[in-house]
Amino acid sequence: MADPSHLAKPPPRSRLDSDAPSAHEPAALAPPQAPPPPLSPGQILSLRITDVAFGGEGVGRVDQFVVFVPFVVAGEEVQVEITEVKKQFARARLVEVLQPSPQRVAPLCRYFGECGGCQYQHIGYPLQLELKCKQVADLFERIGGFPATLIAPVLPCPQPYHYRNRLMLRSQWNKPQQKLNFGFLRADSRLVVDVEDCQIAEPALNEQIRQVRLSPPPRGGLKVVLRIAPDGWEVPRDSFFQNNFLLLPRLAEVVRERLRDSGARFLLDAYCGVGFFGIEAASEVEAFIGVELDHQAVKAARRNAAARGIRNGEFIEGRAELLFGGILQRFASDSTAIIIDPPRTGCPPPGLEALRQQRPAQVLYVSCHPATLARDLNVLCQSGVFELRGVIPLDMFPQTQHVECVADLRRRSPA
Numbered sequence: 305m306a307d308p309s310h311l312a313k314p315p316p317r318s319r320l321d322s323d324a325p326s327a328h329e330p331a332a333l334a335p336p337q338a339p340p341p342p343l344s345p346g347q348i349l350s351l352r353i354t355d356v357a358f359g360g361e362g363v364g365r366v367d368q369f370v371v372f373v374p375f376v377v378a379g380e381e382v383q384v385e386i387t388e389v390k391k392q393f394a395r396a397r398l399v400e401v402l403q404p405s406p407q408r409v410a411p412l413c414r415y416f417g418e419c420g421g422c423q424y425q426h427i428g429y430p431l432q433l434e435l436k437c438k439q440v441a442d443l444f445e446r447i448g449g450f451p452a453t454l455i456a457p458v459l460p461c462p463q464p465y466h467y468r469n470r471l472m473l474r475s476q477w478n479k480p481q482q483k484l485n486f487g488f489l490r491a492d493s494r495l496v497v498d499v500e501d502c503q504i505a506e507p508a509l510n511e512q513i514r515q516v517r518l519s520p521p522p523r524g525g526l527k528v529v530l531r532i533a534p535d536g537w538e539v540p541r542d543s544f545f546q547n548n549f550l551l552l553p554r555l556a557e558v559v560r561e562r563l564r565d566s567g568a569r570f571l572l573d574a575y576c577g578v579g580f581f582g583i584e585a586a587s588e589v590e591a592f593i594g595v596e597l598d599h600q601a602v603k604a605a606r607r608n609a610a611a612r613g614i615r616n617g618e619f620i621e622g623r624a625e626l627l628f629g630g631i632l633q634r635f636a637s638d639s640t641a642i643i644i645d646p647p648r649t650g651c652p653p654p655g656l657e658a659l660r661q662q663r664p665a666q667v668l669y670v671s672c673h674p675a676t677l678a679r680d681l682n683v684l685c686q687s688g689v690f691e692l693r694g695v696i697p698l699d700m701f702p703q704t705q706h707v708e709c710v711a712d713l714r715r716r717s718p719a
């Protein structure tokens with residue numbers, strides 16, 4: 305497997321992606337010995353966009369020097385203004401599209417380009433799906449040395465707008481206008497864009513935005529989480545639940561299909577939240593155990609299982625990565641699958657090490673961050689312990705840079 309050490313020092317920004325290793329830039333960059341950049345901030349120039357990298361920024365070049373530009377489409381000729389020049393790359397803002405791509409479409413949202421929530425509303429939905437597939441394939445190739453043929457086409461969301469069931473609305477005092485702004489962080493700063501609605505949110509969330517604006521909280525600088533409760537699931541106020549109800553049945557089905565394919569009889573659902581995957585897959589296995597750190601989520605998971613009459617599972621509270629080893633010993637490793645769905649920073653090293661030691665027959669790694677996913681799969685596959693059978697991306701986040709992936713690994717060598 306390829307050595308991902310070149311990712312140890314993430315290149316600056318992307319702000320939208322700041323809590324995990326940034327993997328999109330190095331591949332596009334000029335080699336370190338390239339001559340100093342012929343560019344300076346404020347400079348206006350024309351660029352041909354050759355690619356849109358993971359993170360959503362388009363890639364253009366001045367000689368061999370890379371310039372990142374947001375809100376463009378591959379193949380376009382654009383006029384840009386340089387905003388930042390680094391040793392190996394520059395950033396620019398889009399001034400004008402000189403030659404638009406036939407795939408460019410009109411964004412639905414009036415705040416698009418200003419608001420930092422969406423990166424792709426200007427790209428037709430079929431191309432967004434192709435783009436995400438290519439970005440995942442490129443990342444996996446670069447970080448893990450995995451061939452692109454392992455990446456399946458991205459499963460689309462049935463509705464590319466009005467799908468989100470959860471939003472974090474921020475308020476911030478707008479000094480020049482002497483008013484409170486309610487909305488989301490801007491694409492280019494920590495300032496809040498004042499929004500009246502959000503086109504990727506479900507209509508009921510837009511109603512909640514209207515209510516917050518009508519009766520604002522007393523101070524600025526607040527964050528309010530708006531959410532719609534999922535039908536049939538108990539989710540405590542601060543606990544996690546997947547944020548796209550429309551594609552969620554397909555995600556559960558993908559996990560069940562992969563479990564059926566391996567024939568696993570036992571399941572460990574690690575980082576289980578309110579028990580979503582364990583409960584959805586309970587009928588596929590003889591027994592399952594869910595592990596979760598959030599005390600309230602564990603209690604809700606027990607009630608969610610009981611409400612469905614599910615009796616072949618139990619839920620344990622604790623740090624999953626520290627418990628993997630012990631729990632996996634309770635099941636025969638050649639009949640056991642583990643689902644891991646950790647936060648976007650990925651699985652901590654003790655968890656990966658425990659998996660390599662215990663060698664369950666199947667690891668289904670669910671992740672909304674392909675870069676940390678590829679990094680962790682690379683560790684699991686080192687010295688041939690596991691083999692990556694395939695990656696199924698699902699577009700849980702249309703119009704944005706994000707994509708969910710289910711990676712299916714199988715044990716290669718017995719414990």
Ligand SMILES: C[S@@+](CC[C@H](N)C(=O)[O-])C[C@H]1O[C@@H](n2cnc3c(N)ncnc32)[C@H](O)[C@@H]1O
Nearest residue numbers: 544575576577580596597598623624645646647
């Ligand atoms: C991406 S969510 C996945 C939840 C669940 N699989 C689902 O689909 O609804 C990650 C979950 O991991 C939990 N978590 C974070 N760190 C953890 C840890 N060290 N051990 C166990 N759970 C953890 C969070 O509370 C959250 O519920």
